[in-house]
Amino acid sequence: MRFLDQPPRFLFFTGKGGVGKTSLACAGAVRLADAGRRVLLVSTDPASNVGQVFGQEIGNALVPIAAVPGLTALEIDPEAAAGAYRERIVGPVRGVLPDDVVRGIEEQLSGACTTEIAAFDEFTGLLTDQALLADFEHIVFDTAPTGHTIRLLQLPGAWSGFLESSDNGASCLGPLAGLDKQRRKYRAAVDALADPARTRLVLVARAQASTLREVARTHEELAALGLGRQYLVVNGVLPDTEAGADPLAAAIAAREADALAALPAALAALPCDRVALKPYNLVGLPSLRALLAGESGEAAPPAPAPAAADGLPRLAALVDDIAAAGHGLVMLMGKGGVGKTTLAAAVAVEFARRGLAVHLTTSDPAAHLAETLEGSLDALTVSRIDPHAETERYRAEVLATRGGDLDEQGRALLEEDLRSPCTEEIAVFQAFSRIIREAGRSFVVMDTAPTGHTLLLLDAAGAYHREMVRHMDKSGVAHYTTPMMQLRDPARTRVLIVTLAETTPVLEAARLQHDLRRAGIEPWAWIINNSLAAAQPASPLLARRAAAELAQIDTVRREHARRLALVPLQAVEPVGVDRLAALAAD
Amino acid sequence: MKTIQIFDPALCCSTGVCGTEVGQALVTAAADLDWARQQGLPVERFNLAQQPLAFADNAVVRGFLERSGQDALPLVLVDGEVALAGRYPSRTELARWAGLPTLQPRGEGSTCCGGCC
Structure with missing residues (x-):
């Protein structure tokens, strides 16, 4: 594996949720420790399963891993860190x-x-702790700071404004003002990140065009900040040997090959590793060691019985329920890459086919999907927010106006x-607000931007809502409807949470639901997209991945979703009216 | 020299720069208070979201919050006494509190007698 060749002091793995950052970080750390190095593995995954992977409790303190001499692990929960910070201020x-x-x-x-x-702030402590640096030759992080954070910290204005006197009003750095760490430490941490002799960044992607484009943007952004020493790992590539096994596997293999052949230019120059899709989840040392060794890791168990996904509800059932209302706002929410835009289009197309007037609004940067629908059905209007x-x-x-x-x-x-x-x-959101008023007369279906920001969006709408109510009390006018009131009204708005049947995406979706509930919005249903369990593949490897999905599907059904629909992974990308309609039809 | 203390509402991304609207008042206030500091006037600012203890520890501010709520912020104290509430001070007001030479607002005031009105 090239990304482990002559590793520097710090290794950071970056990529969106569910691509396998934590697995690769664990496997890389084990590999280095097996080679005799003293290694600290730091997980900042809020769903950290590092403890489960190594079969021992870890938590927010350095814990030596009993089964791997030389390896120590630490779990940092960023939500808990933010909570602790919040409590220091509010308590x-x-x-x-x-x-x-x-x-x-x-x-x-x-x-x-x-x-x-x-x-x-947690990273900083680790990057600059001299005692720690004396103890460990390598520190492996399963995530990396964002470009936005690093740039802010590099601005002299940010420091003079917030960390020294904290009195210039508003900034994203606001949260730092309350943290009693020193400017020197932050500077040293940023310097360490930008030093190629000390820091290597490993970009983790899947062999999907959209994911690779996103990773290319991350690469350019961080390279511009001096994090020039970057490696690419394409994880979860379907092995060629599976391609002949069934049509779905063949289609996936072809799609992945296309995506890799069209690798964005910025990424093509990077040292690159490919890691094959494994039939099992990465728990336990043998499977971790096998991940990077290119072996199957365990004796192939007998092919499981076809996944018992027959009884699972399909999207058509949800569409029937929504259509019965005659009009309303349908919002598909979820992290980038889970297929919100495709599902929004599928729902809209199905409404239109039933003769219901519908306006599909998408903010998907890949405009081709919306463009293929424009003018295709009489009842369907398509608009795009760039x-x-x-x-x-x-x-x-x-x-x-303000600067x-x-x-x-x-x-x-x-x-x-x-x-x-x-x-x-x-x-x-400002652009959306203009459109959603139409939902009183017809259907409006929209996808939205990724979840991390959604909370703030809704918070802002909440503040707007309170402001409106206050004015109404004074003026006595009570018929005004704010966007937030509309979003909170289950008769007018249905939020569909889109996720994948994998651990991290499900956790991220659950967090999104929690944030929505905090804002007084109750998601109406969940959709698990690209499900292998629903597709019932014949390929032995995919069949075992399908079986592995069932536990996550069960978790969603029991713990999270009031209503649930499953959309099978498609052999052919669902573009165009017919294929989209097929997703939402019986 | 008098001490000026500004007790801001809770400011973070959502009410500051990244909010649904960037508060012009905040941007202007930052510039005016910076100007006051350059004139040698001691100005302290406290952000409700980050230094709520400063609000809780000051009886005047705590009482103000209980009576009028956080929506009535900002609150401006000069030497510990309420000087202004609900908006940020102008440069003219800052100059007056500091005993600096009064800034003549342009286009008005110059016809006045200078104290009688």
């Missing part, structure tokens, strides 16, 4: 300040920025804050 005033004030403070400190910055254009417009507006009086440092800080993940969400 002392609870019961002293009015309750609604305390709740307001907590809400302010519940955004994505707080979690991101709290996680960076998140990039909306964000640029919003940024330009803010800089022009005029700022000095150079202040302006640089404002510009960086406007590159925060929240900004795009807000800009897109």
Whole structure:
């Protein structure tokens, strides 16, 4: 494996949830320890199963791994770190300040920025702890700080504004102001990250065009910040030997080959490893060691009985229920890459085929899906919100109207804050707000941006809602409907949470649902997309992956979803009216 | 020299720069308070979301919050006494509190007698 050749002190794995960062980090750390190195493995996955992988309890303290001499592990839960930070600030005033004030403070400190910055604060301790560096030759992290965080920390204006006097008002760095660590430490941490002699970044992707494009963007963003030493690992590639086994496997193999052949130019130059899809989940040392060794790792168990997915509900049942209402807003939510846009299009097409007027709005940067539908069905209108254009417009507006009086440092800080993940969400939400009013007369179906930002979006809408109510009380006008009131009304809005039948995506979806509930929105149903269990593949490897999905499907059904639908993994990408309609038909 | 303390509402991404609307008042206030500091005026700011203890420890501020709620912020104290609430001070007000030469608002005020009105 090239990404483990002559490794520097720090190895960071980055990539979106579910691509296998934690598995690769674990396997890499074991490999280094087996080679006689002293290695610290740090997991910041909130669903960390590192303990389960090694069969021992770990937690937020250094724990030597009994079965692997030289390996020590540590689990950091960024949500817990953010929670601890929140509690440090809020705890002392609870019961002293009015309750609604305390709740307001907590809400302010519940955004994505707080979690991101709290996680960076934890990294910093590890990157600059001299005693730790003396003890370990390598520290392997299963995640990496974002470009936005690093850029903020590199701005001199950010430091003078927030860490020294913390009095310039608003910034994404706000959460740092309360952390009593020193500027020198943050600077040293950023320097360590940008030093190729000390830090290697491993980009983890799957062999999917959209994932690879996203990874290419991450690569360019972080390379521009000095994190130039990057490696690419394409994980979970279906082995050629499976391709002949059944049509679904053959289609997947062909699709993956196409994606890899069209690797974005920025990635093609990087040292690259491919790791084969395994039929089992990576738990236990033998399977971890086998992951990077290119062996199957265990004797092939007999092919399981076809996955018992027959009784699982399909999308058609959900569509029937929604269609009965005659009109309303249908929002598909979930992390990037789970197929929100495709499912939104499938639902909209099915409505239109039934003669129901429907407006499909997508913010998917890959516009081709919406374009293929334009004008195809009489009852269907398609529009597209370009998140990039909306964000640029919003940024330009803010800089022009609000930034005029700022000095150079202040302006640089404002510009960086406007590159925060929240900004795009807000800009897109403003565009959405204009469209969703139509849902009183017809159907509006929309996909939305990734979940991490969604909470802030809804928080912002919540603040707007409270503001409106206050004005209404004064003026006596009570017929005004805010976007938030509409989103909270189950008769007008149905939120469909989209996920995949894998551990991390399910956990991320559950967190999204929790955030929505905090904002007073109850998701109506869950959709598990790209399900192998529903596709019932003949290939032995895929059949075993299908069987492995059942536990996650069961978890979703028992613990999370009020209603559930399963959409099978398609052999052919569902583009065009007929294929989309097939997804939502019986 | 008088001490000026500003007790801000809870500011983070969502009410600051990344909010549904960037508060012009916040941006202007930051510039004005920076100006006041350059004039040698001691100005302290406390953010409800980050330093709530400063609000809780000050009887005047705590009482204000109980009576009027957080929506009535910001609150401005000069030498510990309430000088302004619900908005940020202008440069003219800052100058007055500091005993600096009064800034003449452009286009008005110059016809006045300078104290009688």
